[in-house]
Amino acid sequence: MRLVIPLAITFTAGMIMILNFFVPHQPFKFLGENLQEWYMIVASGAIFLGVMNLMHVHSRKIRLKQKNWKYSPVTIIGFLLMLVTGLIYGVAENMPFDYLFMNMVAPMSATMFSLLAFFVASAAFRAFRASNWRATLLLTSAFLVMLGQVPIGAMIWDKIPLAKVWLMSIPNTAGQRAVMIGAAMGVVSTSLRMIFGIERSWLGGAD
Amino acid sequence: MKNLSAFMIFLLLSAAGTALADNADPPESVVTEAAEELEVISAVDLEASDTPEDAGGSVNLTWQMETVGSDPDSLGVIRSGPEGEELITTLPEGTVMYIDQTVDNGTEYSYWIVSYSGGYVQASSEVAAAIPSAQWIYRGRIGMLIILSLMAGVIIYFIESGKKGKELFIREIAGLAAVDDAVGRATEMGKPVLYIPGIMDMDDIQTIASMVILGRVARKTAEYGSSLLVPTCRSVVMSVAQEVVKEGYIQVGRPDAYNKENIQYLTDDQFGYAAGVDGIMVREKPAAIFLLGTFYAESLILAETGRSVGAIQIAGTAMPSQIPFFVAACDYTLIGEELFAASAYLSREPKLLGSLKGQDAAKLFFMILIVIGVVSATIGDFWSPLKSVAEFLRRLVTVN
Numbered sequence: 001m002r003l004v005i006p007l008a009i010t011f012t013a014g015m016i017m018i019l020n021f022f023v024p025h026q027p028f029k030f031l032g033e034n035l036q037e038w039y040m041i042v043a044s045g046a047i048f049l050g051v052m053n054l055m056h057v058h059s060r061k062i063r064l065k066q067k068n069w070k071y072s073p074v075t076i077i078g079f080l081l082m083l084v085t086g087l088i089y090g091v092a093e094n095m096p097f098d099y100l101f102m103n104m105v106a107p108m109s110a111t112m113f114s115l116l117a118f119f120v121a122s123a124a125f126r127a128f129r130a131s132n133w134r135a136t137l138l139l140t141s142a143f144l145v146m147l148g149q150v151p152i153g154a155m156i157w158d159k160i161p162l163a164k165v166w167l168m169s170i171p172n173t174a175g176q177r178a179v180m181i182g183a184a185m186g187v188v189s190t191s192l193r194m195i196f197g198i199e200r201s202w203l204g205g206a207d
Numbered sequence: 208m209k210n211l212s213a214f215m216i217f218l219l220l221s222a223a224g225t226a227l228a229d230n231a232d233p234p235e236s237v238v239t240e241a242a243e244e245l246e247v248i249s250a251v252d253l254e255a256s257d258t259p260e261d262a263g264g265s266v267n268l269t270w271q272m273e274t275v276g277s278d279p280d281s282l283g284v285i286r287s288g289p290e291g292e293e294l295i296t297t298l299p300e301g302t303v304m305y306i307d308q309t310v311d312n313g314t315e316y317s318y319w320i321v322s323y324s325g326g327y328v329q330a331s332s333e334v335a336a337a338i339p340s341a342q343w344i345y346r347g348r349i350g351m352l353i354i355l356s357l358m359a360g361v362i363i364y365f366i367e368s369g370k371k372g373k374e375l376f377i378r379e380i381a382g383l384a385a386v387d388d389a390v391g392r393a394t395e396m397g398k399p400v401l402y403i404p405g406i407m408d409m410d411d412i413q414t415i416a417s418m419v420i421l422g423r424v425a426r427k428t429a430e431y432g433s434s435l436l437v438p439t440c441r442s443v444v445m446s447v448a449q450e451v452v453k454e455g456y457i458q459v460g461r462p463d464a465y466n467k468e469n470i471q472y473l474t475d476d477q478f479g480y481a482a483g484v485d486g487i488m489v490r491e492k493p494a495a496i497f498l499l500g501t502f503y504a505e506s507l508i509l510a511e512t513g514r515s516v517g518a519i520q521i522a523g524t525a526m527p528s529q530i531p532f533f534v535a536a537c538d539y540t541l542i543g544e545e546l547f548a549a550s551a552y553l554s555r556e557p558k559l560l561g562s563l564k565g566q567d568a569a570k571l572f573f574m575i576l577i578v579i580g581v582v583s584a585t586i587g588d589f590w591s592p593l594k595s596v597a598e599f600l601r602r603l604v605t606v607n
Contacts, residue, residue: 022352025341029262039410043443050442050472057471068490105476112478116504119511119536127535176527179543181573183525185358186547187412189566192359193550194415198366198558201419201550 007197014195054079141167248276249330250320255337263312263341268305270320270332279322279329286310287317287334297323310339347607354604357572362565369561377560382521382539383552386420386497389519390427393494399434400424401493403484403509405500405524406440406477409447412547413525417500418444418451419550420523424497425455429464437470438487440480445472481505485512498522498537499546502529510536523549544570576600 013035020032058072082105085096092098128143130136147153148164193199250270258265268284282298284305295307300322310316315338322330344352369375393400402424404417421437428435435452439445449470456465473483485508488496496513498506498520506522506529513520514536522533523541533540541549544566551559580600587594 022345022348023343024260024262024345025343026262043408043410043441046442046446047475048442049446053442053445053472057468060468071486105479108482109476109478112482112508113504115508119507120532123507123511123532123535127531179525179527179530182542182544182570183547185566185570185573186416186525186544188355188358189362189562189569190412190416190547190550192362193559193562198562199419199550201422201554 003200007200011195011197014191018195051079141171246276247279247322247324247329248273249322250282250332253318253320253332253335255316255318255335257337257339258306260342260345260347263339264308264310266307266310266316266318266337266339268307268318268320268335270303272301272303277324279324280326281323283321283323283328285319285321289314312339312341314338345607347605350603351606358565358569361568361572362562365565365568366558366561369557369559369564372557375557375560375564377548377552377563380541380545380548380552382523382541382545383549385519385521385539386424386553387427389495389497389521390424390431390433392519393428394431394433396494398494399436399491400428400495400497401484401488401491401513401518402435402437402497403500404437404439404444404448405498405502406480406505407501408441409443411501413501414444416547416549417523418447420497420499420546420553421448422451422455423550423553425452426459429456429459429461432461432464434466435469436487436491436493438473438480438484439470440473440475440477442472445470477503477505481508484509488512488516488518492516493518496520498524498533499541499549500524502526502533507532507536513537576604 016028016031016035019028023029055076058075060066061069061072062076082097082100085100089095089097124142128135128139130139144160145164145167147156148161148167153160153164190199249272251273253268253270256267258267279300281300282302283294284296284298284307286293286295286307288310295309296305298305307316307318315336317334317336319334320332321328365375390400402421404421405411405414407414409415409418425435437445437448437452439448449467452470453462453465453467456462473480487493488509489512493513493516496518498509498513499522502509502524503526506524506526510520510522510533520537521539521541522537523546524530524533525543525546527543530540530542548563548566551563580597583593583600584597587597
């Protein structure tokens with residue numbers, strides 16, 4: 001039963017969603033829409049699990065003075081501050097929650113995002129070393145694309161921006177589409193394996 | 208001088224008289240125009256039709272508004288059916304379509320649009336009728352259904368072949384072959400293994416594929432006795448990951464080694480999650496990092512931080528825009544479909560390998576289809592029979 005029930009649920013839900021995609025007739029439309037709503041409800045309810053886990057992990061760290069425990073009060077205070085201000089004053093504009101979000105959360109997110117520029121530079125430095133002919137090809141392409149993106153590229157030679165457009169729209173798009181088609185095959189195959197109960201490792205390897 | 212003054216006065220009086228005459232007696236054309244402005248415009252060209260490709264119970268109404276006349280205050284949609292004649296809705300002026308979703312399948316309904324002005328019906332459209340019905344299939348998706356059925360058939364055929372014991376060759380995937388080595392390295396170094404399942408929820412197929420691989424990694428870490436950390440971005444993913452890891456530990460007979468708190472929820476926020484995971488990497492210094500699932504802009508932030516702490520990194524995603532970042536920053540990268548092949552590859556179960564083989568066969572079929580499509584579309588410009596082949600293929604693969 002431990003195996004049959006989850007497999008039966010997966011098969012039923014999977015088949016309903018497939019039929020809902022191809023058949024507009026009832027009851028598939030109704031069932032498909034309802035299953036999606038159920039997922040949203042379950043996911044919304046699960047946020048409490050996440051909150052409980054967060055509080056439990058960090059309060060335990062503080063209680064037991066575990067390694068790096070001093071970061072945990074910051075997490076808990078930050079969480080409670082946002083929760084309390086949101087519950088008391090609401091999330092409307094110019095309220096404390098909005099103030100905290102706009103002046104703390106948003107700038108911190110932007111800071112993390114801006115780190116990407118430096119990481120791109122360091123990753124590019126490693127990736128663009130001309131160690132073999134393929135890496136050299138990558139380096140040349142990257143150099144052309146970067147040069148075509150800035151005004152000096154056109155000043156050097158007016159065909160450089162055109163070369164950039166060609167690289168981006170022909171070989172790059174072809175490569176990306178190849179990955180997408182392969183991934184789509186994988187998605188279909190994985191879905192079929194799960195719906196028909198061939199893939200069972202998500203049940204913890206129960207056979 | 209006196210005569211000049213008298214002439215000027217005469218001119219002024221004449222001009223004033225003309226102006227007064229204009230006000231008192233407007234030309235006939237102006238009167239006609241003013242009268243026309245009083246007529247309220249009506250809806251014309253009303254068309255009623257069954258809503259295509261739906262579950263029934265719906266009629267589409269479309270119409271135009273006359274161009275000459277004054278705008279109505281509002282429009283009313285009148286329906287005549289088995290319950291008699293009724294006003295079903297009032298719409299703001301300027302509206303040119305409405306979908307009636309309060310009808311029964313198989314019953315004929317007649318509709319007309321009335322224009323209201325000053326609270327009264329001032330004009331009415333002609334009558335249009337329709338019979339709503341339910342359809343059994345989306346016509347624009349028949350091609351997709353055929354392709355999916357073919358694919359399913361091929362996959363099932365190879366699964367059956369695998370079950371019968373037929374030898375199936377699967378090429379080596381370096382990233383997956385390195386999973387055991389990565390966990391072994393972490394064990395030897397006495398450092399934890401960090402598993403990052405992406406930032407999307409459980410309704411994302413890449414997250415599901417990631418959970419499948421997590422089960423294998425959990426079994427391996429339980430077997431080797433190394434610690435496994437799984438920070439998650441979604442609560443549902445956390446719950447599923449806890450179950451998967453727990454099952455993995457139970458399977459190898461090490462339930463005592465399972466620590467629920469190692470699978471923790473951080474935040475739903477994309478960069479908050481990236482910051483949290485970066486913090487874990489810097490503090491815990493894991494020896495092996497798995498980045499498997501759906502990633503967006505945080506991919507390189509995570510991969511570069513992982514690299515800076517000296518961890519062996521195995522990444523995998525089907526997001527084409529993030530693959531180059533992983534290739535640049537990680538030791539092994541599972542590209543697109545390889546992420547979904549992981550379960551079959553690692554388990555070596557004939558049934559799963561069969562499905563993988565079927566997937567490859569389907570891919571070969573599509574490659575042939577693409578080549579035929581490209582050739583026929585190119586040559587079709589000069590030779591019309593091939594153009595119709597290209598059109599047929601385009602219709603087959605277009606999903607509406």
